[in-house]
Amino acid sequence: MSKYDEIKHLAYKANMQLPELGLVLFTFGNVSAADREESVFAIKPSGVPYSELSEDKMVIVDFEGKTVEGNLRPSSDTLTHAVLYKHFETIGGISHTHSSYATAWAQSQRDIPIYGTTHADHTTYDIPCAAPMNDDMIQGDYEYQTGFQIINALKERNINYEEMEMILVGNHAPFTWGKTAAKAVYNSAVLEEVAKMAYLTESIKADALRLKDALIRKHFERKHGPGSYYGQS
């Protein structure tokens, strides 16, 4: 027993959803779950196949990126998670995948335009693609800088991390987050579907129009905020 059992459990279950949802090949992804009171998170160990994962293999890391508990080396992306937990103060989970369509948009270095209500049900903005970092940052502390690359991309666009729970890291792949690890994984799956639909939309109509503002607002407000009427409660 450890006081971290709860987040280990949440991180394990969320990680196992990635292959179930078809979002990862081999070990190309990782999810973490945070305990805000203890200022730590549980994250997938690096390079361990999903079929060999278990709750007790999750690594506990603090928000500076230091391992607090666990015998395995944490995900190579751990410092990115740490930076995001430190700066996005209300999130409880982070998910990183190399899902095919979202990654293709990241490789294209394009924001994903908001073409329809599937997108607007989740956010009112285009999904940002953070510009690749400069060479100094890459040669410095790369994963740490990736966290700031994400934070800065939102800042430049004047978007709050609670309004936009998904991002593309240019030439790399998507990161998503949320109140819980399960929500972060949900966002990874939604992003992949939105990325696929936007790709198909442009293939069907090269000059497709973005969704108009009234529809963006309407669909987002159906699901979010004081007047929402989607779901139970």
Add this chain to the structure above:
Amino acid sequence: MSKYDEIKHLAYKANMQLPELGLVLFTFGNVSAADREESVFAIKPSGVPYSELSEDKMVIVDFEGKTVEGNLRPSSDTLTHAVLYKHFETIGGISHTHSSYATAWAQSQRDIPIYGTTHADHTTYDIPCAAPMNDDMIQGDYEYQTGFQIINALKERNINYEEMEMILVGNHAPFTWGKTAAKAVYNSAVLEEVAKMAYLTESIKADALRLKDALIRKHFERKHGPGSYYGQS
């Protein structure tokens, strides 16, 4: 026991077909089944995952959109269903999904051209894409207006709802209907396949030709009308 058990059962079974047919991610879809004698329909509760669905969770709603029986909030698209049941007087089921290819055509705001016999086996017309509604309608009673948006798109094209059991709502996603809830779901799957084939057809040949009239009529009549000879009986 309730006098609505039959339509709850039909609605439940039809809803469960959506994930089996690969037509929904998470809860992005809903199906209803109508009882014409009682002027009510059973519909999926809002935001409830398919894995947690059961017959007794179906919500009974009348054709004005008022809940008649059930403890859960009905689908956020319930008013659209209600309007369609009221105006399409012979239908017994409605299905709504965000399936990838059909949604991409909706986001492109293009009708799906009739390129082949797979399409003509089901309807003699291009699949209409209803133009996005104006801002007043959006800010009014949105889901109610979506019903009229669908009705009007058929009217403008002079197509009867019995000849065309599928439609794309511009920038949103497809709705389909039929004599039964099972037929409505069948139409959702056919629409997705027809949408995929039309997308591939234009990719393979940018100026692909529509199917000629003689073939459209022949294939439709093989399956429908007095001289049909497809299926048993």
Add this chain to the structure above:
Amino acid sequence: MSKYDEIKHLAYKANMQLPELGLVLFTFGNVSAADREESVFAIKPSGVPYSELSEDKMVIVDFEGKTVEGNLRPSSDTLTHAVLYKHFETIGGISHTHSSYATAWAQSQRDIPIYGTTHADHTTYDIPCAAPMNDDMIQGDYEYQTGFQIINALKERNINYEEMEMILVGNHAPFTWGKTAAKAVYNSAVLEEVAKMAYLTESIKADALRLKDALIRKHFERKHGPGSYYGQS
């Protein structure tokens, strides 16, 4: 017991492979198996879902298209099968699907160019797309004429049916055949994969080159003819 049990069994098993190989949605396909001594074939009944199929539901039809045994109506494409069995004298099975990529090429009314060895392993020619038939033929005996449409497309290209066991019917969908029903279904799956690869090839390189003659011959001869060395015996 019936003297047709063997072909009923073969037809049933071959039909059941279509959904297993992902080649059909609902009932959009049919396979038949011939008994050359009896000049009959067993074929799927029309419109019966694969999940409800059984050996004894197969319908026995002669090469004129007349039902010889069975209570169900045979596939609506039965006359096409009958014509092909009559004219392609050494074949023992025919398969018809609406598989997505092959159907998209048919809708594009283009032959599938031979771009690689996956294609050349099976035939040395582009896969022909038969031109849509003229209106008189459509309004006449349509399925019967579809058989001749296929026969004529091969004749025009001076290709023997033993050298080319697959064809696209323009605006419609593929037909394939072979020594056995199992081989016909195998060809349906190969055609779908070849159609997908050719589509991707042109997307990656708009002016992709056809495979050169020496490679076409080499790969075909590896698998076929006197000097073949693929497979056992």
Add this chain to the structure above:
Amino acid sequence: MSKYDEIKHLAYKANMQLPELGLVLFTFGNVSAADREESVFAIKPSGVPYSELSEDKMVIVDFEGKTVEGNLRPSSDTLTHAVLYKHFETIGGISHTHSSYATAWAQSQRDIPIYGTTHADHTTYDIPCAAPMNDDMIQGDYEYQTGFQIINALKERNINYEEMEMILVGNHAPFTWGKTAAKAVYNSAVLEEVAKMAYLTESIKADALRLKDALIRKHFERKHGPGSYYGQS
């Protein structure tokens, strides 16, 4: 019992991964596992369906391509494996598939540009596409020459086989290798995913930029070489 039991086991298990990973249709692929001390490898028998494969059906072949043990005919691509084992002295496994996206790039005769970190995690170079061989070589000992075609393509680009464990054979399909048969199959799956992502990237942005050098080096070094920090130990 045979002194080759170990490589038969490894070859069998690696071959069976191909259908599990969705990399083969029917028998369109083969994997081998080498025993460097005995200078032999175990390879799939030719044309045998994966469902009928077993460890004892694997064929033992020496590096000249001569069968050493086994009653079945080895894969028709055996000579290509033999040549590669002879010249790539540290590899222990080879995998050959006709996976859809990688094969489409091969048919396009284009190298796969390095567009993102998924690619750079595995190699710092574009994936080479070996030019189709000349007609004399094709009519000579084709599979033997395919081995040299691969070796020469790396030589021309001045790339070592340990730095690039995957290649496209122009107009044909991919070959991959690695320290073990399992690693070779892993590389087949990675190549297919990288090929898919590069295709999507160019579809989303026709003039997409290659990954910049600093990112290529960073991602490769995260996983490989003295300073690597991916995985356990």
